[in-house]
Amino acid sequence: MKRRRSCCVKFRSECGSTQARTLLLVALTLVLSTAFARYAPAASCINFLAVGEATVRPAPDGAVMDMVGIWEFDNIMQVELGLSLNALVYQGDHFVRYPLIGDAESGTFSGLGDGLDASELPALEASGAGDPDAEVLTFRAHRLQLSLPPSFSPGAVSVLMYLVQDGEYQSAFLSNTVSTQF
Numbered sequence: 001m002k003r004r005r006s007c008c009v010k011f012r013s014e015c016g017s018t019q020a021r022t023l024l025l026v027a028l029t030l031v032l033s034t035a036f037a038r039y040a041p042a043a044s045c046i047n048f049l050a051v052g053e054a055t056v057r058p059a060p061d062g063a064v065m066d067m068v069g070i071w072e073f074d075n076i077m078q079v080e081l082g083l084s085l086n087a088l089v090y091q092g093d094h095f096v097r098y099p100l101i102g103d104a105e106s107g108t109f110s111g112l113g114d115g116l117d118a119s120e121l122p123a124l125e126a127s128g129a130g131d132p133d134a135e136v137l138t139f140r141a142h143r144l145q146l147s148l149p150p151s152f153s154p155g156a157v158s159v160l161m162y163l164v165q166d167g168e169y170q171s172a173f174l175s176n177t178v179s180t181q182f
Contacts, residue, residue: 049085049175054159056148056182062133063148063182065089069175070142071161084164087136087146088116088124091157096134097125098146104134106149112158118172121162154182 051069071085087098093113096106105128111120133149148157161175 049161049163049173051159051161051175051178054157054178054180056157056180058154058182059147061147062150063152064137065146065148065157065159065180067144067146067159067178068142069144069161071144071163071175084167085161086164087144087159087161089146089148089152089157089159091152091155094151095124095128096131096146096149096152097128098134098136100136100139104131104136105129106131106134106151115177116160116162116174118162118169118174121164121169121172156181 049069049071051067053068054065056063056065067087085100087100089096089098090109090112093108093110094106095109095112096104098104105125107128109120109124109127111117111124116124131149133147133151135147136144137147138145156179158177158179160177163173165171
């Protein structure tokens, strides 16, 4: 019986020192990650946007667009980075812009016929107004689902995404454009 007791005492003392080392390691990790947190985002932010596929299906009050692609999901979820990701769905000159933080806006912009250039983004955003019929339904790491307003008619629809950091439109990053039918 004494032998069993001494094993338990020995086991408890080893566990105590292991727990102390684990707590020290966790504390050190937290201190280092906090100290270097402000430098990590700048080093790890890679601007990459790609729309892989977009499909549109009719819905009772308009349509729903399902998109699959690659975007800055992890960085966007960290609000302190100042990243603004927008999805832009357009048909002819008519568009709906879906900022992932904020309300959707619709409007017309004549520059969409020949594609969109980063220098046109401020004018595009200024030409939109709030649209309560358009909203982001789902936003996940590689999937985005948007509610299209009834102002979109059956036919060709195009979508692209763009990323702006801290309101600097000169360094905005645009994805590829994908067109689909509904």
